[in-house]
Amino acid sequence: MISDLNKLDIKDISDVDYCIIGSGPAGITLALELERAGKNILLMEAGDVQWTKESTDCYKGVNSGDQYFDLAFTRQRFFGGTSNHWTGWCRNLDESDFSSGKISGVNWPISKKDLDPYLQKSCEILEVDSNFANESLSTEFGVEAQQFNFSPPVRFGQKYKNRIEKSNSIHLILNANLTDLIYDNTRVYEAMFHSYTGNNFISKAKTFVLATGGIENSRLLLWFNKKNQIKLIDDRSPLGKYWMEHPHFYIGKAFLDRRWENAYLGLDAATRRSLGILNAGIRIEGLGDEGATALIKDIMCVAPDLGKKIGNLFEKNLVCAAEIRGAWEQVPNIDSAIQISENQFDSFGIPRPLLNWKKTSFDIETISKTLQQINAWVLFENMGRFKFNNWLLTEGPFPDSIETGGHHHLGGTRMGTNISDGVVDINLKVFNKENFYILGSSVFPTGGHANPTLTILQLAMRLSSHLLQR
Ligand SMILES: Cc1cc2nc3c(=O)[nH]c(=O)nc-3n(C[C@H](O)[C@H](O)[C@H](O)COP(=O)(O)OP(=O)(O)OC[C@H]3O[C@@H](n4cnc5c(N)ncnc54)[C@H](O)[C@@H]3O)c2cc1C
Numbered sequence: 001m002i003s004d005l006n007k008l009d010i011k012d013i014s015d016v017d018y019c020i021i022g023s024g025p026a027g028i029t030l031a032l033e034l035e036r037a038g039k040n041i042l043l044m045e046a047g048d049v050q051w052t053k054e055s056t057d058c059y060k061g062v063n064s065g066d067q068y069f070d071l072a073f074t075r076q077r078f079f080g081g082t083s084n085h086w087t088g089w090c091r092n093l094d095e096s097d098f099s100s101g102k103i104s105g106v107n108w109p110i111s112k113k114d115l116d117p118y119l120q121k122s123c124e125i126l127e128v129d130s131n132f133a134n135e136s137l138s139t140e141f142g143v144e145a146q147q148f149n150f151s152p153p154v155r156f157g158q159k160y161k162n163r164i165e166k167s168n169s170i171h172l173i174l175n176a177n178l179t180d181l182i183y184d185n186t187r188v189y190e191a192m193f194h195s196y197t198g199n200n201f202i203s204k205a206k207t208f209v210l211a212t213g214g215i216e217n218s219r220l221l222l223w224f225n226k227k228n229q230i231k232l233i234d235d236r237s238p239l240g241k242y243w244m245e246h247p248h249f250y251i252g253k254a255f256l257d258r259r260w261e262n263a264y265l266g267l268d269a270a271t272r273r274s275l276g277i278l279n280a281g282i283r284i285e286g287l288g289d290e291g292a293t294a295l296i297k298d299i300m301c302v303a304p305d306l307g308k309k310i311g312n313l314f315e316k317n318l319v320c321a322a323e324i325r326g327a328w329e330q331v332p333n334i335d336s337a338i339q340i341s342e343n344q345f346d347s348f349g350i351p352r353p354l355l356n357w358k359k360t361s362f363d364i365e366t367i368s369k370t371l372q373q374i375n376a377w378v379l380f381e382n383m384g385r386f387k388f389n390n391w392l393l394t395e396g397p398f399p400d401s402i403e404t405g406g407h408h409h410l411g412g413t414r415m416g417t418n419i420s421d422g423v424v425d426i427n428l429k430v431f432n433k434e435n436f437y438i439l440g441s442s443v444f445p446t447g448g449h450a451n452p453t454l455t456i457l458q459l460a461m462r463l464s465s466h467l468l469q470r
Pocket residue numbers: 021022023024025026027044045046047073074075076077078079080081082083085086087088089090176177178179211212213214216220406407408439440441451452453454456
């Protein structure tokens with residue numbers, strides 16, 4: 001069933017098993033899993049079935065740290081969430097992403113094995129192949145071709161609207177903005193929602209799940225903590241902290257053997273460990289004839305013989321010219337954080353988010369050493385030449401760029417083993433609350449370098465299994 005809080009003053013609904021707040025890939029996947037078990041679910045969505053100005057306005061915020069996207073563009077606030085905008089790149093996290101060895105404090109309290117049982121089903125929802133095995137290209141240099149699969153991309157709102165409309169167990173309420181939670185030291189009892197037209201709704205449920213995305217989860221919790229007498233999230237927990245992205249930057253140019261055009265290359269876990277770096281991938285983006293000609297001209301100016309040689313190989317279609325793009329894992333940093341504004345508020349009086357994204361010199365080291373290692377392999381095999389962008393050679397600063405990240409909002413309510421190193425436990429339950437859970441990439445303690453949505457779906461299914469076993 002679907003209702004619209006803008007139009008109806010819906011009476012309080014009690015006796016609901018689950019109240020899921022947010023209808024992006026996380027919230028919808030969880031709702032569908034719980035529906036199969038015959039549970040009653042309220043799925044609360046702040047936006048409409050399509051984009052609206054009034055909802056998007058609530059997503060405005062301030063970037064107070066490193067250069068980042070407009071916060072109202074990097075996420076979508078309507079039914080289906082940011083899947084209305086995503087590109088569909090899919091890959092699961094590597095085993096090593098859960099425990100990155102050498103770098104202290106960088107690990108998940110669960111392992112890849114805990115998520116594997118949910119891989120196949122998550123891939124079916126995203127309509128992608130579930131084989132993500134990398135191809136080893138050199139054991140000596142530890143270079144591998146990384147496997148990404150591509151969702152059409154699935155738009156969750158479009159895909160599941162009819163099904164939810166006909167469902168007897170899922171009640172989706174649109175234009176319902178979470179504005180407060182009623183709780184004590186152990187439980188959450190009620191969630192309060194407001195529409196844009198002044199209607200209110202109170203949800204009483206046995207269990208509440210917050211799935212409002214990788215910035216909003218922190219923002220809302222920070223606000224509830226500030227406005228209410230009792231802390232919803234314990235002060236010792238790193239709420240809003242360790243916020244991460246996957247930095248995306250152009251890092252160089254290359255002439256390479258044709259077969260690597262558009263490949264995605266990276267290093268195996270053992271090589272990364274020995275170099276003391278985190279996970280990364282470099283994409284060889286073919287520049288086409290025009291780009292190649294310009295690059296050959298550049299080389300001719302400084303090394304005419306080499307330029308001629310490359311020109312010949314290019315004419316024979318043996319090499320490609322490429323721009324090299326890196327996308328990689330950041331080291332979790334307590335100072336990279338979401339905070340809330342003191343003087344800017346949305347139309348419901350909730351402080352706007354301040355995103356203080358911070359990259360460190362370690363983040364440059366990860367991508368620089370990855371490219372150096374792949375370069376060493378290319379030179380050894382005589383398969384081409386890389387030209388590194390200057391900021392990599394000088395180890396910073398990061399250049400100005402239109403695209404600085406992947407729109408992957410990671411951390412802020414990280415999973416931990418205890419109240420002082422996490423906001424949620426291994427089952428995504430908020431420490432010290434019996435019936436309150438957080439779902440989405442905000443729970444990632446580390447980011448790996450895979451795009452996050454597939455992992456979010458695996459976490460949603462694992463959460464469903466946990467809730468049904470309770
Ligand atoms: C341009 C772009 C490209 C991307 N490409 C990829 C890609 O190729 N691969 C990949 O894996 N990921 C990609 N992503 C990221 C991907 O979209 C997210 O990982 C995914 O959508 C997160 O799902 P979610 O359900 O956790 O959050 P969201 O999809 O953000 O959903 C959150 C939901 O909560 C609702 N909500 C927010 N506040 C409230 C409130 N107060 N009350 C009630 N409801 C509320 C929102 O309206 C929304 O529906 C991309 C993102 C962008 C912007």
